[in-house]
Amino acid sequence: MLKLLDYIKKDEKFSKNLKIIIFSVVIFFACDTFLGYFLTKGLEKYYGLNTSSEVALVGHSHLMLGIDKSMLEKGLNKSVAKYTREGVNVSDRKIMVKQLLQHNPNLKTVIYGMDAWSFTGEGLSDNSYKLFYPFLEDNNVDTYVNNQADFSDYWVHKIIKTSRFNEGLINSSIRGYLDNWSNLKIGEVDTLQLKKEIALGRYRKIDNSVENVAILKETLAELESHNIEIILLYIPTIDLLNGAEKNKFKESISIIENLSKEFKNVKFISLLEPWSHDHSLFFDQIHLNPKGQKVITEELIKKLNLKK
Amino acid sequence: MLFNSWEFIGFFSIVFLVYFSLPYIRRTLFILIASYVFYMAWKWEFAFLMLGVSYVNYYAGKKISQTDVKRKKQFWLVVALLLSLSPLIYFKYANFIIDNYLVLINTLGGKSTFTFLNVILPAGISFFTFQSLSYSIDVYYKKTTVENNFVNFAAFIAFFPQLVAGPIERSSHLLSQFKEKHQFKSEWFVEGAKLFIWGLFKKVVIADRLSLYVDDIYGNPESHTGATLTVATVFFAIQIYCDFSGYSDMAIGSARILGFKLMQNFNLPYLAVSISDFWKKWHISLSTWFADYLYIPMGGNRVKYLRWVFNIFVVFILSGFWHGAEWTFIVWGGLHALFYLLENWGDKLLYYFSMDKIKKYKTYKLFKIVMVFLLVCFAWIFFRANSISDAFLISIKIATDWNAIIYQGSSTVTFVLSILLILFLLVVQLLQYFKIASLYFSKPKTSPAFQFMWYILLLLGITLLGISSNAFIYFQF
Numbered sequence: 200m201l202k203l204l205d206y207i208k209k210d211e212k213f214s215k216n217l218k219i220i221i222f223s224v225v226i227f228f229a230c231d232t233f234l235g236y237f238l239t240k241g242l243e244k245y246y247g248l249n250t251s252s253e254v255a256l257v258g259h260s261h262l263m264l265g266i267d268k269s270m271l272e273k274g275l276n277k278s279v280a281k282y283t284r285e286g287v288n289v290s291d292r293k294i295m296v297k298q299l300l301q302h303n304p305n306l307k308t309v310i311y312g313m314d315a316w317s318f319t320g321e322g323l324s325d326n327s328y329k330l331f332y333p334f335l336e337d338n339n340v341d342t343y344v345n346n347q348a349d350f351s352d353y354w355v356h357k358i359i360k361t362s363r364f365n366e367g368l369i370n371s372s373i374r375g376y377l378d379n380w381s382n383l384k385i386g387e388v389d390t391l392q393l394k395k396e397i398a399l400g401r402y403r404k405i406d407n408s409v410e411n412v413a414i415l416k417e418t419l420a421e422l423e424s425h426n427i428e429i430i431l432l433y434i435p436t437i438d439l440l441n442g443a444e445k446n447k448f449k450e451s452i453s454i455i456e457n458l459s460k461e462f463k464n465v466k467f468i469s470l471l472e473p474w475s476h477d478h479s480l481f482f483d484q485i486h487l488n489p490k491g492q493k494v495i496t497e498e499l500i501k502k503l504n505l506k507k
Numbered sequence: 508m509l510f511n512s513w514e515f516i517g518f519f520s521i522v523f524l525v526y527f528s529l530p531y532i533r534r535t536l537f538i539l540i541a542s543y544v545f546y547m548a549w550k551w552e553f554a555f556l557m558l559g560v561s562y563v564n565y566y567a568g569k570k571i572s573q574t575d576v577k578r579k580k581q582f583w584l585v586v587a588l589l590l591s592l593s594p595l596i597y598f599k600y601a602n603f604i605i606d607n608y609l610v611l612i613n614t615l616g617g618k619s620t621f622t623f624l625n626v627i628l629p630a631g632i633s634f635f636t637f638q639s640l641s642y643s644i645d646v647y648y649k650k651t652t653v654e655n656n657f658v659n660f661a662a663f664i665a666f667f668p669q670l671v672a673g674p675i676e677r678s679s680h681l682l683s684q685f686k687e688k689h690q691f692k693s694e695w696f697v698e699g700a701k702l703f704i705w706g707l708f709k710k711v712v713i714a715d716r717l718s719l720y721v722d723d724i725y726g727n728p729e730s731h732t733g734a735t736l737t738v739a740t741v742f743f744a745i746q747i748y749c750d751f752s753g754y755s756d757m758a759i760g761s762a763r764i765l766g767f768k769l770m771q772n773f774n775l776p777y778l779a780v781s782i783s784d785f786w787k788k789w790h791i792s793l794s795t796w797f798a799d800y801l802y803i804p805m806g807g808n809r810v811k812y813l814r815w816v817f818n819i820f821v822v823f824i825l826s827g828f829w830h831g832a833e834w835t836f837i838v839w840g841g842l843h844a845l846f847y848l849l850e851n852w853g854d855k856l857l858y859y860f861s862m863d864k865i866k867k868y869k870t871y872k873l874f875k876i877v878m879v880f881l882l883v884c885f886a887w888i889f890f891r892a893n894s895i896s897d898a899f900l901i902s903i904k905i906a907t908d909w910n911a912i913i914y915q916g917s918s919t920v921t922f923v924l925s926i927l928l929i930l931f932l933l934v935v936q937l938l939q940y941f942k943i944a945s946l947y948f949s950k951p952k953t954s955p956a957f958q959f960m961w962y963i964l965l966l967l968g969i970t971l972l973g974i975s976s977n978a979f980i981y982f983q984f
Contacts, residue, residue: 203527206691216693219959227963234967351513361970369971370920 235360238372239333245375247280249302255280258312259287264486265434267496268380274500286324289414297339308428315451318411332356332363383489384482397443405447419462429465435474440484508548510757511711527691535662535685542665553629561664563590564639568646572653587643595636598628603832631671642678651679659685668762672754674772674792689766699763706756708965713928714749715974717742720916728901733908736901743891744884771947780875782846797822820844835889842886
């Protein structure tokens with residue numbers, strides 16, 4: 200080390216370069232903090248966190264593409280937080296619910312997206328905890344991520360705020376500022392190709408896990424303890440896929456029905472019939488296209504207004 | 508240990524501090540140990556292979572220099588060649604040879620009991636083998652002095668910044684630097700850090716992002732339109748450039764921080780005005796290696812015409828084969844040989860018809876830059892495709908499928924961002940071409956304030972948009 204210090208003393212440009220490096224680090228972290236804050240706020244707007252929304256949608260891409268937030272707000276005459284994220288499993292949604300309970304004081308109703316694969320562990324996504332990096336300042340999220348991420352991964356994202364984002368999240372953040380919540384996938388499912396895939400067994404298999412059912416029960420219990428009304432909503436999945444594993448499919452529906460009976464505040468709304476048979480509503484086997492989104496949102500509004 | 512990992516940052520920080528704290532006499536040994544620690548972080552067993560190849564060439568070099576008898580010199584050179592190339596052939600090419608042997612036997616109606624070998628390719632074997640051989644060959648031709656200190660020599664072969672992905676250094680350039688008394692200079696630190704940051708940006712922001720789309724499309728080319736395949740091919744051209752040159756920049760930048768100067772490996776190859784110009788700018792350390800140790804000893808262009816054509820094909824095909832043990836790489840090399848020759852004939856025709864003056868016009872240069880890029884992209888199809896049949900399918904679809912629908916991948920946002928990043932890269936390359944922005948270690952013409960903000964922006968770009976190896980993966984689209 201003495202030798203290194205000796206070089207430093209002899210280096211005429213050291214002082215100047217050191218100041219540049221220190222100044223660079225300071226400016227970098229200042230920009231990082233500002234950008235991180237700006238993007239996080241946009242993301243909160245996009246997902247409806249820290250808002251006065253009375254209704255919240257919680258789910259993955261299935262619900263994201265299934266319901267039009269703006270249409271739902273007009274239909275119910277209530278503000279809606281659309282907290283839906285691609286690839287979130289029941290554990291992730293438990294954290295999402297905790298965030299909503301902590302940051303949305305006016306929350307009265309949670310519409311929780313369900314499908315026959317909700318209790319299946321594999322095949323939805325990998326490393327889904329990374330979706331929550333932008334919200335590391337939230338204690339619940341911080342604990343959740345810390346338990347899943349490895350040491351260096353966690354601390355890098357904890358310290359460098361811009362590392363919590365990617366272009367998808369940046370896009371969502373900007374759309375939050377622009378009040379743009381449309382989620383659309385244009386096109387119609389290729390049923391011939393889908394039949395071939397199903398015949399070859401190339402689809403995600405239903406594998407109901409007791410652990411995942413338990414996690415959902417914990418989520419429902421927590422919501423109920425806050426007197427939140429919960430609607431377990433089944434946005435239609437295409438009948439061709441539903442029929443691929445008839446017994447397992449029935450088992451999944453049965454679990455959801457039982458959960459709705461177990462909890463006072465929980466109601467189950469299934470929009471499977473007759474919509475799962477109308478293939479023109481589907482972009483792929485589980486996601487709706489714009490036509491499907493419109494039809495299903497209208498149907499949901501009717502059912503929710505009837506229940507009042 | 509990848510350069511784009513926190514493990515490497517931690518490792519390098521320790522190496523840097525210890526290196527400049529040690530007395531000069533201990534530094535080369537320390538670099539040698541650090542390089543082996545770096546290499547062994549992946550698979551420790553292969554360190555013995557590298558040590559073996561290093562010792563073979565070190566010993567052969569000594570033996571070659573100790574005798575004036577040509578036959579003895581040749582003997583030791585052949586020993587070095589055989590013992591150095593044997594592991595490379597075994598690990599990299601044995602299964603390719605067995606596979607093709609089995610195909611041949613089956614075609615002839617025979618049967619064979621040969622089975623494939625269960626081998627893992629040692630990281631960097633192609634690089635350190637060629638680097639070692641260049642030393643023995645240079646000693647043989649008296650282009651370099653013999654190294655009598657094994658620690659120096661082993662450190663030259665194993666030097667971690669350039670060990671796994673080049674540049675392939677020459678002993679006359681790098682080995683002598685291990686004997687220099689490097690002092691820490693903050694100027695070198697800043698120079699090296701800047702180049703490292705730019706290389707990291709190219710790798711994790713551009714290359715790794717483009718690879719998501721390319722892997723998807725090239726994974727099932729039969730499902731995509733000609734337009735999509737064209738886009739994927741152009742994306743791959745940029746991906747491989749950013750990946751390879753990015754890694755080279757990180758290697759050169761790291762070495763610079765330690766006071767070493769590695770050779771430039773890429774010099775704006777996609778702004779080349781001819782195929783021969785492209786090969787003076789792309790993977791320079793490899794192309795010069797093949798030129799100096801294969802092309803010139805074969806006679807270069809100082810032979811009869813047909814022999815020269817043969818030389819060109821041999822050099823390019825072997826260069827292709829060096830990249831991988833697949834027929835696709837061989838065809839890739841062969842295509843470049845063909846383009847090189849066609850260009851040569853084209854130049855001859857221009858001269859014959861007294862039209863070679865058009866080469867002075869900027870429009871012609873621009874036309875050539877575009878043509879070279881398109882030809883190189885076409886060859887990349889074969890480099891990237893999973894098989895020869897896939898490569899032909901892709902080529903035919905690009906030429907005949909006029910369906911303009913372009914698949915945008917699982918995310919339109921990522922697709923649009925990929926295009927913007929390519930345009931950004933083009934702008935930077937043009938600025939480098941006109942010497943406004945820095946290339947390698949050249950001084951930029953921009954103000955210090957602008958340079959300062961530029962590197963801050965690059966760092967923010969890396970943190971915001973860098974692709975991680977264990978990223979969130981969504982399966983549902």
